[in-house]
Amino acid sequence: MKRFFAIIESPYLRALLIGFIVLSFQTTLFNTLRPFSVVMQVMLLCSAASGVAAGSESGAIAGFMFGFMYDMVLTSPFGLSALVFGFAGYMAGGVNTFAYSPRWWFKMLSVGISSFAAVLIYPAASLVVGVDGLLQTRVIGVALTVGLFNAAFALPAFFMMRWALVKSKKQLLWAE
Amino acid sequence: MVLLLTSVLLLTLDRSDSGLVGGVKDAFGVVFRPVESFANVISRPLSNVWRGVVDYSDMRKENLALKDLLVKQEGAAIAATASVREAQELLALNGLPTLAGIDSVTAQVVGQSPSNFTQTFELNRGKSSGIRVGMTVTNGAGLVGKITGVTLERSVVMLATDPQYAMSVKVGACTRPNTTTTAAPSSSTTLAPSGPSTGDTMAPGDGSTTPVLTVPPTTTSTTSTTTTTTVLQRATTTTIKGFTPFATTLPPVPGGGFASQITVPETGVLLPRETGAMEGQGIDRLPVIRFIQTSARLGELCAGVPVVTAGCSQSLAPADLVVGTVARVITRSGTSGPLLEVELAANLQSLNFVRVLLYQPATEIPQ
Numbered sequence: 345m346k347r348f349f350a351i352i353e354s355p356y357l358r359a360l361l362i363g364f365i366v367l368s369f370q371t372t373l374f375n376t377l378r379p380f381s382v383v384m385q386v387m388l389l390c391s392a393a394s395g396v397a398a399g400s401e402s403g404a405i406a407g408f409m410f411g412f413m414y415d416m417v418l419t420s421p422f423g424l425s426a427l428v429f430g431f432a433g434y435m436a437g438g439v440n441t442f443a444y445s446p447r448w449w450f451k452m453l454s455v456g457i458s459s460f461a462a463v464l465i466y467p468a469a470s471l472v473v474g475v476d477g478l479l480q481t482r483v484i485g486v487a488l489t490v491g492l493f494n495a496a497f498a499l500p501a502f503f504m505m506r507w508a509l510v511k512s513k514k515q516l517l518w519a520e
Numbered sequence: 521m522v523l524l525l526t527s528v529l530l531l532t533l534d535r536s537d538s539g540l541v542g543g544v545k546d547a548f549g550v551v552f553r554p555v556e557s558f559a560n561v562i563s564r565p566l567s568n569v570w571r572g573v574v575d576y577s578d579m580r581k582e583n584l585a586l587k588d589l590l591v592k593q594e595g596a597a598i599a600a601t602a603s604v605r606e607a608q609e610l611l612a613l614n615g616l617p618t619l620a621g622i623d624s625v626t627a628q629v630v631g632q633s634p635s636n637f638t639q640t641f642e643l644n645r646g647k648s649s650g651i652r653v654g655m656t657v658t659n660g661a662g663l664v665g666k667i668t669g670v671t672l673e674r675s676v677v678m679l680a681t682d683p684q685y686a687m688s689v690k691v692g693a694c695t696r697p698n699t700t701t702t703a704a705p706s707s708s709t710t711l712a713p714s715g716p717s718t719g720d721t722m723a724p725g726d727g728s729t730t731p732v733l734t735v736p737p738t739t740t741s742t743t744s745t746t747t748t749t750t751v752l753q754r755a756t757t758t759t760i761k762g763f764t765p766f767a768t769t770l771p772p773v774p775g776g777g778f779a780s781q782i783t784v785p786e787t788g789v790l791l792p793r794e795t796g797a798m799e800g801q802g803i804d805r806l807p808v809i810r811f812i813q814t815s816a817r818l819g820e821l822c823a824g825v826p827v828v829t830a831g832c833s834q835s836l837a838p839a840d841l842v843v844g845t846v847a848r849v850i851t852r853s854g855t856s857g858p859l860l861e862v863e864l865a866a867n868l869q870s871l872n873f874v875r876v877l878l879y880q881p882a883t884e885i886p887q
Contacts, residue, residue, distance in 0.1 A: 420637065
């Protein structure tokens with residue numbers, strides 16, 4: 345029973361459930377809202393926010409999970425989003441460690457930069473696995489838009505992912 | 521490092537076309553679909569507000585333009601339907617395959633790819649309706665794309681503008697107003713020695729229009745000891761009074777007072793066509809046709825000529841399916857040949873219902 349509760353309390357299970365809900369909004373609401381004809385990438389936002397909230401390693405794992413779920417609904421090569429989103433989570437955690445005690449704006453900056461980089465890397469990575477034609481000049485505009493959007497919504501995503509991935513002191517005491 | 525290796529493993533599994541990835545995606549779809557439907561119900565009001573704010577003025581303009589276009593098309597559609605029916609009857613009479621003989625399934629677009637890179641749509645019909653990977657998807661206007669993934673009740677369509685999309689197509693030479701080029705049978709035609717000369721007129725069967733055919737002095741005579749034959753040159757220019765080839769004015773639409781222009785090929789004249797490969801170029805860019813070779817036989821390539829599917833033995837699409845029209849001809853130096861940009865007939869931005877042609881080439885049908 346204790347093991348069952350431990351599984352339920354697992355940060356990654358929480359992240360998985362959050363990913364499931366976020367994915368459902370990614371394929372419905374955010375698929376409709378297309379400012380400048382660009383689809384907002386909330387799964388990528390959550391991946392980057394995971395890195396900022398829980399560090400590079402946890403960010404990479406959470407990002408990989410989110411990317412894996414995203415791959416399930418895409419027709420692009422399976423595992424490509426997992427790879428890129430994992431990188432985004434890792435990078436966001438890495439950028440965030442540049443500041444000793446990062447302020448709110450630095451968290452936003454970390455999420456924005458890593459999202460921008462991830463969108464640029466995606467077509468390049470797809471080229472490596474044999475899918476050409478995606479690397480166009482339009483990608484820069486898409487990356488900028490996604491980066492700005494993700495930076496703008498970084499703080500709510502950060503709090504959500506911190507709740508999922510970082511155990512509070514009360515939870516730690518209860519677990520003992 | 522573990523995550524990196526796992527990604528590489530997944531990519532390898534995906535590229536090796538094993539059924540494992542498809543099975544996992546299908547299972548995920550079964551679990552995810554109810555959640556997605558719930559999210560759709562919740563988010564619909566927000567989506568509608570967004571559309572109302574962003575798209576309202578465009579929608580209004582588009583609505584007015586469409587009404588105008590509809591009136592113009594009504595007359596042309598009647599004449600076109602008659603022509604298509606006649607063509608299908610002729611093809612059937614000669615034992616040739618026609619589009620009318622291909623079964624199809626009507627499906628509704630229920631989803632769109634959330635990615636900024638792939639251009640796919642999801643349909644509410646799948647394997648249970650007979651849909652298979654590779655089948656061609658059209659709408660009332662023309663080619664839309666092809667099926668790239670199928671589950672029991674859903675299928676995924678890759679749009680013709682996707683960079684991964686390719687299709688063999690036929691494109692014809694452009695027409696010249698008031699003049700047509702006719703090819704006479706080479707040496708088998710024997711005419712009277714006097715032949716038509718300048719100013720001679722011939723009235724075709726239709727006495728109501730009485731068009732005048734003028735043949736310039738392009739005939740040459742060769743005389744031998746036994747017979748006298750007149751062989752027409754391979755190309756003659758005809759000018760028909762009161763008749764503009766390839767543009768026929770229809771009678772006014774009752775009550776509308778409107779005359780529409782449709783293109784009607786001249787009797788007995790077939791335009792030369794060249795086959796090329798059409799490839800998608802991504803969002804906001806027109807597909808292009810490559811591997812077209814300019815030759816004297818093909819004639820001049822220009823914007824506006826129709827593009828249809830070639831339908832060769834291994835093509836996924838049947839022949840003569842409307843794709844669109846040539847929007848721009850990009851001439852290239854050397855032997856690379858021209859590049860043709862294609863304006864698709866189907867509007868891929870506003871797809872609702874589409875038709876999946878249950879057509880598979882012989883090479884794709886499992887034995």
